[in-house]
Amino acid sequence: MNETVFFTGVIALPLLGALLATVWTRQARAIGIAATLGMVLCAGGLLLHVQQHGAVLLAIGGWQAGLGITLYADGLAVLMVLMSALVMFAASVYALKYFGSAQKHTAFWPLWLLLATALSALLLAGDLFNIYVTLELLGISAAALAALGGKREGLVSALRYLVVGLLGSMLYLGGIALLYAAYGTLNLQALATQLQAEPAAWAALLLLFSGLMLKMALFPLHFWLPPAHSNAPAPVSAALSALVVKAAFYLLLRFWLDLFPPVLTPWLANALGVLGAVAVLWGSWSALRAERLKLLAAYSSISQLGYLVMFLPLLVVLEGEARNLLLGGMVAFALTHAFAKASLFLSAGILLQHCGHDRIRELGGTTQRLPLTTFGIALAGIALVGLPPSGAFLGKWYLLDGAFSTSQWWWVIVVVVGSLIASAYVFRLLGHAFGHLKAVERPRVSGMQELPALLLALLATFGLGLGAAGIWPLVADRSGVIP
Amino acid sequence: MNVMSLINQWLPLLIVFSSFFIGLVIFFLREESYHLRTFLNLLVAVGKLVLVGFLIWGVYHGQVYEIRWVIAPELELYLHADALSVLFVTLSALLWLVTTIYAIGYLENSPHRSRFFGFFSLCVSATVGLALAGNLLTFVIFYEFLTLATYPLVAHKGREEARKAARLYLAYTLGGGMVLLVGVIWLKSIVGPLTFVQGGILDTLPVDVHDELRWIFLLLIIGLGVKAALVPLHGWLPKAMVAPAPVSALLHAVAVVKAGAFGIVRVVYDMYGVEFAAELGVLLPLGIAAAITIVYGSIMALFQDGLKKRLAFSTVSQVSYIALGASILGPLATIGGIVHLVHQGIMKITLFFAAGNYAETLGIHKVSEMNGVGKRMPLTTLAFTIAALGMIGIPPVAGFISKWYLGLGAMEAGALGWVMPVLIASSLLNAAYFLPILYRAWFVPAAVDWPQEKITSGRYGETRAMLLWPPLITATIALLAGLLAAMPFSPLEWVELIAAREYR
Amino acid sequence: MTINLLTTQELYVLSGVFLFTIGLWGTWLHAHYVRKIISLNVMGAGVFLILIALAYRGKDLLPDPLPHALVLTGIVVAVSATALALVIIRRLEDERDE
Secondary structure (H helix, E strand, O other): OHHHHHHHHHHHHHHHHHHHHHHOHHHHHHHHHHHHHHHHHHHHHHHHHHHHHOOEEEEHHHOOEOOEOEEEEOHHHHHHHHHHHHHHHHHHHHHHHHOOOHHHHHHHHHHHHHHHHHHHHHHHEOEHHHHHHHHHHHHHHHHHHHHHHOOHHHHHHHHHHHHHHHHHHHHHHHHHHHHHHHHOOOEHHHHHHHOOOOHHHHHHHHHHHHHHHHHOOOOOOOOOHHHHHHHOOHHHHHHHHHHHHHHHHHHHHHHHHHHOOOOOOHHHHHHHHHHHHHHHHHHHHHHHHOOEHHHHHHHHHHHHHHHHHHHHHHHHHOOHHHHHHHHHHHHHHHHHHHHHHHHHHHHHHHHHHHHOOOEHHHOHHHHHHOHHHHHHHHHHHHHHHOOOOOHHHHHHHHHHHHHHHOOOHHHHHHHHHHHHHHHHHHHHHHHHHHOOOOOOOOOOOOHHHHHHHHHHHHHHHHHHHHHOOOHHHHHHOOOOOOO | OHHHHHHHHHHHHHHHHHHHHHHHHHHOOOOOOHHHHHHHHHHHHHHHHHHHHHHHHHHHOOOOOEEEEEEEOOEEEEEEOOHHHHHHHHHHHHHHHHHHHHHHHHOOOOOOHHHHHHHHHHHHHHHHHHHHEOEHHHHHHHHHHHHHHHHHHHOOOOOHHHHHHHHHHHHHHHHHHHHHHHHHHHHHHHHOOOEOOOOOOOOOOOHHHHHHHHHHHHHHHHHHHHHHOOOOOOOHHHHHHHOOHHHHHHHHHOOHHHHHHHHHHHHHHHHHOHHHHHHHOOHHHHHHHHHHHHHHHHHHHHOOOEHHHHHHHHHHHHHHHHHHHHHOOOHHHHHHHHHHHHHHHHHHHHHHHHHHHHHHHHOOOEHHHOOOHHHHOHHHHHHHHHHHHHHHOOOOOHHHHHHHHHHHHHHHHOOHHHHHHHHHHHHHHHHHHHHHHHHHHHHOOOOOOOOOOOOOOEOOEOOOHHHHHHHHHHHHHHHHHHHOOOOOOOHHHHHHHHHHHHOO | OOOOOOHHHHHHHHHHHHHHHHHHHHHHHOOOHHHHHHHHHHHHHHHHHHHHHHHOOOOOOOOOHHHHHHHHHHHHHHHHHHHHHHHHHHHHHHHHHO
C-alpha cells in the first residue's frame, strides 16, 4: 500500500502544486517548496521500498496494461526519481530569493512544478505512449521556463529549444507507431518479450534513438543546447542541464537495456560510442574556449553526456558481474553529473547576480568575496573532472576497467584526454580566485542561494564518492527484462 | 580503558582527518582572529604528533591498525599502519608541527592567512592519508587530493607569476595523476584488489601477462615520477619556487616530492615486490632514470644564482636517491633509499627555512647576495651549514648514512660499476654548489647594505623567534639522526626492520 | 501486420509516411520558425494518419480503440506545443516592432 502512496506522491504532489500555484499565486513559493519537499520524501520512500522488495509495478485505477496507465519503478528508475527530486528541491529553495519580482514568481512556479511532474512521470512510465506524453510535457514546460529570461536572445534560444524538442518527439512518435504496427502493443513489458531482430524493429530503433539523441544533445545534434541552457534563469538552467537531458538519456538506456537487446549489435554500440567520444572531446574543448561561465557549464554538459554514451559499447560486450559493475558506474556518473551541474549553474547564477556578468576573465574578485560559492564551484568542478572523491571518479573507474578487460584501449585515451581538458577548464575558472583585486561594493547574496548550490556539490563529491555503494545492488538486481 | 580501545580502533582515521576538519574550520575564521587560528593550528599539529606517538608505540608492540570502508563493489578505502607508513607519518607529523610554527611567524600580517592555513592543513591530511593508504586505490585518492590541496598554496601569492607557476604545477601533477590512475586501473583489471603487501603480490601471475606488467610499471612510475620530479618530469618544481617559503619547505621535504618517492617505494616493494620487479627487468630502467636525475639536478643547481632555485634543483637530485635505492636489489640499498626519505626531508626543510629567513629578514634571494651573512645571522647560517654538509654526505650528519648504505647496497648487488660513479659525481657536485654558499656566508665580508632589511636584530636574536627556532630544531634532528643512527627508534633502525621483512 | 492488407489501409499508411517525411524535410529546410512549426504539425499529422490506419481491423470488426486514444492525446499535445511556440514567436515579433 505504501508504495502506491509514494508512487502517486512523486507525480501527484507537483501536479497538484502546479494547479494550486496557478490559482493561488501569492502562496506560489510556499506551495513550490512544499511540493518539491514532498517529492523528495516520496522518492526516498520509494527507493527504500524498492531496495527491500524489488521492482514495483502499478496499474493506475486498476486498469490493466493496454488501456490503463502503468507505472513501473525499478532500482534504476527510483534512483533517477530521487535524483530529480533532490535537484528540483534544492533549485526551488534557491529560486525563492532568485527572482526579484512577484510577476516572475507567478510565471515560474506553475511551470516549474509541471516540469517536476513531467520528470517523475517520465521516469516511472511503464509504456511507450505515456513516455511520449511525458516527453512532450517535459519539452513544453522546459521551453516555457527557458523563455522566462525574457531577453530576445533567451526567447530565440527557447524557441529553437522548443522546436528541437518537438522534432525529437515527432521522431519518437514515428518510432512507436512503427512498433505498434509490428507488435500491436506499446507496453514495455509486453514489447520486451515480443521484439525480434527484424526490419520493423530496426526502423523503430532508428527513429526512437534519433529522437532521443536530439533531445539529449548527443554530438552532432548538440547545437541547440548551449544557447538554451545558458540563457535561461539559473534554477531553470540547472534543471535543464542536470535533469531534462538526462531524462532523454535515461530513456535511451532503458530501451537499450530492456527493449532492444535482440536488435543491438556491437557495431551500433560502437557507432554510438564514437559519437559519445567525439562529444566528450568536442564538448570539453568548447567549454575550455567558452568566455562565459554559463556557456562553459553548458558545453561541459555535452561532454558529460558523451561519457554516458561511451558506456554503451562496453555494456553490450560485458556479461554478468562485470556488466553490473559497469552499469552501476554509469548510474553513479549520471547522478554525479546531475548534482554537480545543477550546483554549477546555481553558482553561476549567484555570480551573475552579484556582479552583473559571468565573463570568466573578470570573475576573480567575486570568487574571493563569495568563499562559499567558490568552494561549491571547486567541488562541482572536481566532480565534473572526475577526480576522487566523486561519483564520476567511480564511473570513470569502471569505464576504464571495462575498457581494459575487453582490450578496447581507445576508450581509455578518450577518457584521459577528456578528463585533462576538463581539468583545464575547471582550473581556468578557479585560477581567477587567487588574483589580487580591489574591493567593490556589490549586492549581497542570500545564504538561501549559496547553501543549495554548496550542498548539491557536496552530494556530488563526498556524498556519491564515498557513499555510493548502495547503487550497485539496486541496479544489478534488474534482470534485463521487465517482470 | 574503553576510551583507549575506541581511540585505538579509530586511530588511523583520527590521524588523517584531524587536520582535515580543523582545516575546514580554519577556512571560515575571520582574517583578524590571529590567536584562535594560531591556537587551532598548533593544537592539531601537536595533537597529531601525540596520536602518531600512540601509533608508533602500538605498531611496535604488534597492534594492528586498520580501517576499511567500501565505496563501491571491489573498491575499498583501506587505511593500514605498517612500518613503512609509520615512518612517513612520523616524518610528516613532526615536520608539519615545525613548519606550522614557522609559517605562523613567516606570514605575520600577510593577506589571506585563513585560506593559507586551511589548505595547509588539508595538505597534511592528504600526505598522512597516502602514507597510511593500505591499497593502491586509497593511495591514488589521497595522491590526487594532495594535488588539489597544494595547488592553492602554490598560487597563494596571487601575482601573475604565482598563478602561472600554479597552472604549470597543476598541468604536470594532474597529468601525472591521470597516468597513474590509468596504470592502477589496468593493473586492477588483471590482478583484482591491489592491497599493499610486503614482498609484493604480483609474482604469482602467469608469465603471459608479464609484458603488460612492464607497461603498467612504466605508467605507474611516470605518474609517480611527476611528483617525485624524475627527469624529464621535473619541470614544475623549480617554477613552483614562487610559493611562500613554508610551502616550499613542506612541498620539498614532506608533501609533494615525498609523496611521489614514497609511491615509488610502495610500488616497487609492496606491489611488485623488489625481487619480482628485478625478474621483470624493470628496475634497471628506473635506476638509470634516477641516476640521470641525480646528476642532472646537481648540474643544474650549479648554475642557479637564486637560492631557492638552487635548492629546488638540489631537491630534484636528492629525492632520486630514494628511487635509486629502490632500483637496486638488496637489503642494504633498500635501507639507504628508504632512510633517505626521512633524512632528505629533515635536511631539506632546514635549508628552506634558512633560505626563507634570509629573504624575510634581509631580503636576500640570491646566492650572490649572501656575502657575510654568517656574521649577521649566525644561528640561521649554522643550521644551513649543518644541513648543507649533510646533503653533501659529510659525516656525522644524516645524509652520510644514506649515501653510505646506498654505496654498500650497490656493492652487495654488484652494481658498483654504474652506481658508484653516480654517487661520487653527485657528491662532488653537491659540494660544488653548497660549499661556495658556505664560503660566502662565513668568510666573505658583507656588502655595505643588505638588499632589504625588514627585521633588525634585536634583543631576541637575529630574526623573529618563530622563524629562528624551526631551522635550529630540524638541524639538530638532522645531526642527531646521523650521530645516533645506531640507537633504537632512530630512522635507520626502523628502516632496517622494514628491509628485513622485505627480504625474507 | 497480416498478409491480407487492404489497399485503403496501405494508402493511408503510405500517405502518413509521406507526410512525415516532407514534414521532417520542411523542419530541416526552413529557417523561419513559423514554417518550422507548420512542418512539425505536418509531421505530426503523418504519424496520426498512420496510427488511425493501423486501428482498422476489417469491415466486420470495430476498430482498435487504442490508436484512436493515442491520436487524440497526440493532437492535444501538438496543439498546446504549437500554441506555446506561437506565443514565443509573437513575443519576438513584438520586440522587433518596438
